[in-house]
Amino acid sequence: MENHQDFPDDLSYQSGYGNSFSSEALPGALPPAQNSPLLCPYGLYAEQISGTSFTSPRMLNLRSWLYRIKPSVTHEPFKPRVPSHGKLVSEFNDSNSSATPTQLRWKPVEIPDSPIDFIDGLFTVCGAGSSFLRHGFAIHMYTANKSMENSAFCSADGDFLVVTQKGRLWITTECGRLQLSPGEIAILPQGFRFAVDLPDGPSRGYVAEIFGSHFQLPDLGPIGANGLAAPRDFLAPTAWFEESHRPGYTIVQKFGGELFTAKQDFSPFNVVAWHGNYVPFKYELSKFCPYNTVLIDHSDPSINTVLTAPTEKPGVALLDFVIFPPRWLVAEHTFRPPYYHRNCMSEFMGLIYGGYEAKADGFLPGGSSLHSCMTPHGPDTKTYEATVARGNEAGPFRIKDTMAFMFESCLIPRVCPWALESPFMDHDYYQCWIGLRSHFTGGGTNAERKDIHEGHGKAEK
Ligand SMILES: O=C(O)Cc1cc(O)ccc1O
Numbered sequence: 001m002e003n004h005q006d007f008p009d010d011l012s013y014q015s016g017y018g019n020s021f022s023s024e025a026l027p028g029a030l031p032p033a034q035n036s037p038l039l040c041p042y043g044l045y046a047e048q049i050s051g052t053s054f055t056s057p058r059m060l061n062l063r064s065w066l067y068r069i070k071p072s073v074t075h076e077p078f079k080p081r082v083p084s085h086g087k088l089v090s091e092f093n094d095s096n097s098s099a100t101p102t103q104l105r106w107k108p109v110e111i112p113d114s115p116i117d118f119i120d121g122l123f124t125v126c127g128a129g130s131s132f133l134r135h136g137f138a139i140h141m142y143t144a145n146k147s148m149e150n151s152a153f154c155s156a157d158g159d160f161l162v163v164t165q166k167g168r169l170w171i172t173t174e175c176g177r178l179q180l181s182p183g184e185i186a187i188l189p190q191g192f193r194f195a196v197d198l199p200d201g202p203s204r205g206y207v208a209e210i211f212g213s214h215f216q217l218p219d220l221g222p223i224g225a226n227g228l229a230a231p232r233d234f235l236a237p238t239a240w241f242e243e244s245h246r247p248g249y250t251i252v253q254k255f256g257g258e259l260f261t262a263k264q265d266f267s268p269f270n271v272v273a274w275h276g277n278y279v280p281f282k283y284e285l286s287k288f289c290p291y292n293t294v295l296i297d298h299s300d301p302s303i304n305t306v307l308t309a310p311t312e313k314p315g316v317a318l319l320d321f322v323i324f325p326p327r328w329l330v331a332e333h334t335f336r337p338p339y340y341h342r343n344c345m346s347e348f349m350g351l352i353y354g355g356y357e358a359k360a361d362g363f364l365p366g367g368s369s370l371h372s373c374m375t376p377h378g379p380d381t382k383t384y385e386a387t388v389a390r391g392n393e394a395g396p397f398r399i400k401d402t403m404a405f406m407f408e409s410c411l412i413p414r415v416c417p418w419a420l421e422s423p424f425m426d427h428d429y430y431q432c433w434i435g436l437r438s439h440f441t442g443g444g445t446n447a448e449r450k451d452i453h454e455g456h457g458k459a460e461k
């Protein structure tokens, strides 16, 4: 039995990142004046899900109240899943991953022909820190070709930010349903149960999971009150429930990177009404309103931050989600592609569609790259040569039909062995820079240079 085949085209959503929502699938299902009445309307159970400690400051406090047919606790004990998954990591150490300063790049991972759902198709590429210590992140990818069957997934470890790259996902959550197409992202917060159906068959994408922090919209500083990702473009689901008897229904819970299963005989999508601010969202990346340089020089990519998961240090992200969307390049006498650089933050990149402005070849939709802390990187030789050949007079140019993104973290990722040994690893990545020639015009001996500097010039000697 597939999960939930019948998503209507006109699913309704509620808008506004960070809002406090309320939603009823049956009129009057929300208790009017309190969260936890002795008896709830329709005989529902009240259940709270907390995404922050009870005592977190009001500005940061995240929680929702779910009114459901049976509470989540109604299940048999959790048991380690058989077969265990084996390719999910949530506490990165030298027994399961290794760090390397080498520039890494992967070709798009092929979606297998044999049946595989979102859970089994998920694998950790790299990450840092620990879900147990509530500080860290994991970057996963998934390839799947079939819907989850009679089961729901849940990460107790962290929030999922899902970037679909190929194939739509229909995601049923406890708060309602989300339809996700390539070019859209979903935030599925820690602890929420969800099921992934694949209406188009094969699907591939990226997931950033964060431990101990939640995504916020970035401050806009001098940009002002508008721009970048607008809160109203983030869509939360509306309440939807099913009251079906589902013998053998399995909750698959990711807990400390291990999978556990618990059986129950009903669907977990039995929430008839809910209210609160701890909710799943989706966002269409084409709605992003980019700001950028209008005269000279290349802006730092932080200007394109969609969401940021902060650490306790001001301005230092556990994980930033940054995009490189279509936009005009207009800077004068400027090297317009990304500059060559080394960064104390680590940069994982993916490509959803089109090409990426810093790489003429080799970085393909569905592929990825990792440039860790202080690892030098920048445009490939072809991009450099073509940019310089275009010269200073390049007019306004519109970057079109592309969507690349970056997960940027202050923590240094360790890479999982299956990612390092992957057949999709591009072992020749370094070659893309090897051809960068010296264009240095100040050659000669120090004495000759001194002469030139003092105006005697070489020819006069
Ligand atoms: O490395 C990358 O391609 C990402 C990136 C893009 C950019 O425009 C400036 C800095 C940066 O790290």
Ligand SMILES: [Fe+2]
Residues within 6 Å of the ligand: 341, 343, 347, 371, 377
């Ligand atoms: Fe970079």
